[in-house]
Amino acid sequence: MQGVDDTDRRILRHLQADASRSTTDLAEYLGLAASALARRLERLERIGVIEGYTAAIDWRVLGYEVEVSLRVTLDKTQANAFDAFIAAARDIPEVDEIQTFLGRVDVRLNVLARDMAHYQRIYRKHILTLPHIADIEALMLISNVKNSESLPL
Numbered sequence: 001m002q003g004v005d006d007t008d009r010r011i012l013r014h015l016q017a018d019a020s021r022s023t024t025d026l027a028e029y030l031g032l033a034a035s036a037l038a039r040r041l042e043r044l045e046r047i048g049v050i051e052g053y054t055a056a057i058d059w060r061v062l063g064y065e066v067e068v069s070l071r072v073t074l075d076k077t078q079a080n081a082f083d084a085f086i087a088a089a090r091d092i093p094e095v096d097e098i099q100t101f102l103g104r105v106d107v108r109l110n111v112l113a114r115d116m117a118h119y120q121r122i123y124r125k126h127i128l129t130l131p132h133i134a135d136i137e138a139l140m141l142i143s144n145v146k147n148s149e150s151l152p153l
Contacts, residue, residue: 007040059096066114068113070110082100086107092127
């Protein structure tokens with residue numbers, strides 16, 4: 001990482017573990033002045049290392065019990081297949097993640113639903129009406145064995 005020193009890595013490790021800590025608390029824990037930490041955080045944001053701060057939400061607590069990963073192969077004979085498909089998929093509120101790939105599978109959609117009946121309605125009313133679909137494979141999530149966005153810094 002260009003322009004990132006050991007102190008920056010320590011800061012990033014602690015932010016990955018708990019981004020909700022106050023700057024003052026984190027600075028004290030790391031043995032830095034709050035103003036020095038603030039300057040480092042501002043620089044890490046400016047150079048793009050820190051893209052933003054988010055809240056991790058447990059969708060199951062909000063009543064979403066079903067998670068399905070859809071692997072989609074598009075009809076690539078259409079010039080705008082990717083753009084049209086992705087634009088339409090973004091409009092489905094229950095699709096919380098869209099990834100594109102090189103290979104047999106073109107796009108992966110992650111769909112959250114309250115239960116199987118809700119998923120079936122989403123699938124029939126929204127997913128199957130997406131443009132340029134050649135094939136869909138559905139994978140239902142059974143459990144998350146490892147789910148981490150932390151990097152070994």
